Amino acid sequence: MKPNVLVYMRVDKRVIKELEKEYEVTSFHNHEYIGNPDFDLALKKADGIIGLSLKVTKELLDNAPNLKVVCNVSVGYDNLDLEELSKRKILATNTPGVLDDTTADAIFGLLLSTARRIPELDQFVKSGQWDISLQPDQYGVDVHHKTLGIIGMGNIGRAIARRAHFGFGMDILYHNRSKNKEAEELYQASYCEFDDLLTQSDFVCLMVPATKETEKMIGAKEFQKMKKSAIFINGSRGKNVDEEALYHALVNKEIHAAGIDVFTNEPTNPDNPLLTLKNLVTLPHIGSSTTECEYNMSKLAAKNLRAALNGEKPPSLLNETSWLIK
Numbered sequence: 001m002k003p004n005v006l007v008y009m010r011v012d013k014r015v016i017k018e019l020e021k022e023y024e025v026t027s028f029h030n031h032e033y034i035g036n037p038d039f040d041l042a043l044k045k046a047d048g049i050i051g052l053s054l055k056v057t058k059e060l061l062d063n064a065p066n067l068k069v070v071c072n073v074s075v076g077y078d079n080l081d082l083e084e085l086s087k088r089k090i091l092a093t094n095t096p097g098v099l100d101d102t103t104a105d106a107i108f109g110l111l112l113s114t115a116r117r118i119p120e121l122d123q124f125v126k127s128g129q130w131d132i133s134l135q136p137d138q139y140g141v142d143v144h145h146k147t148l149g150i151i152g153m154g155n156i157g158r159a160i161a162r163r164a165h166f167g168f169g170m171d172i173l174y175h176n177r178s179k180n181k182e183a184e185e186l187y188q189a190s191y192c193e194f195d196d197l198l199t200q201s202d203f204v205c206l207m208v209p210a211t212k213e214t215e216k217m218i219g220a221k222e223f224q225k226m227k228k229s230a231i232f233i234n235g236s237r238g239k240n241v242d243e244e245a246l247y248h249a250l251v252n253k254e255i256h257a258a259g260i261d262v263f264t265n266e267p268t269n270p271d272n273p274l275l276t277l278k279n280l281v282t283l284p285h286i287g288s289s290t291t292e293c294e295y296n297m298s299k300l301a302a303k304n305l306r307a308a309l310n311g312e313k314p315p316s317l318l319n320e321t322s323w324l325i326k
Ligand SMILES: NC(=O)c1ccc[n+]([C@@H]2O[C@H](COP(=O)([O-])OP(=O)(O)OC[C@H]3O[C@@H](n4cnc5c(N)ncnc54)[C@H](O)[C@@H]3O)[C@@H](O)[C@H]2O)c1
Pocket: 075, 076, 077, 096, 097, 099, 103, 151, 152, 153, 154, 155, 156, 157, 175, 176, 177, 178, 207, 208, 209, 210, 213, 214, 235, 236, 237, 261, 262, 285, 286, 287, 288, 289
């Protein structure tokens, strides 16, 4: 009998087709799965889960008696209760490395769009308002040769630093759990205490994972420390930022502008007051979502799944201890 695999949201169709050759696959492409009897049945039978951001809680695991592996199609894994998974010796995997450049392109694009007010000016042209010369209050600010502070100098942080250093001649400050040799040697990045980075940067870019430690790590106090001319970019997770404090910082001009790819709750409510602000540029959590990158992420997730279901160690295993216990 073939093992059962539950596919959840945004797994590339070509990868699903391949999986169907080896496994009994049940797919769910809608995130509203709670109370769906088909989902409950698939979960009960599942040997493996592959997908994007399924909230894997103790309660969900109680209803998945056969589960051996959960394969995220994402590098972030704040959707997983890793402790609970490990306790039950269920393997968990993510997709590091394959999305660094794609995500850095998007986050750097967001930085440029915010600084040069690209979405606002695009609307200005398309709505037929471009009939007189531009006014100084429509000008943007320079990006090149400014100081970029990166909080979280991991894989994506370094890909952003590479763009900033080689493409835009920026000076790079960074704050991280530990010093990073590659960033220092190749991109001339200087390690900084958290507060120093906030006070000295023209652009502050947040690229840390969502953990208990990073929850709301940027709030009212942190915005007050930033330059009034600072542009804040969040490419990490919404819960790393106090959204209400961001709103106030933008309205009260404590900082100049912000660009965010992520929100506390996603999809964000259309009534979110942040969406009314001219000095905020947003994206719908799309950092790693190009056709090519989504395919590569799905392929790596499937490789993890296959390895685990074959009793081998998956290439990007998150809970090493579960493997050792086996
Ligand atoms: N917007 C998107 O579409 C998108 C795409 C990919 C990843 N992400 C987010 O970006 C995060 C980073 O991805 P990555 O691949 O670079 O991960 P990574 O693990 O390579 O890098 C994260 C870095 O953050 C540092 N860090 C962790 N906690 C910290 C703290 N409290 N203070 C300072 N530094 C801390 C770590 O030392 C590490 O260097 C992911 O966890 C995910 O949440 C978002």
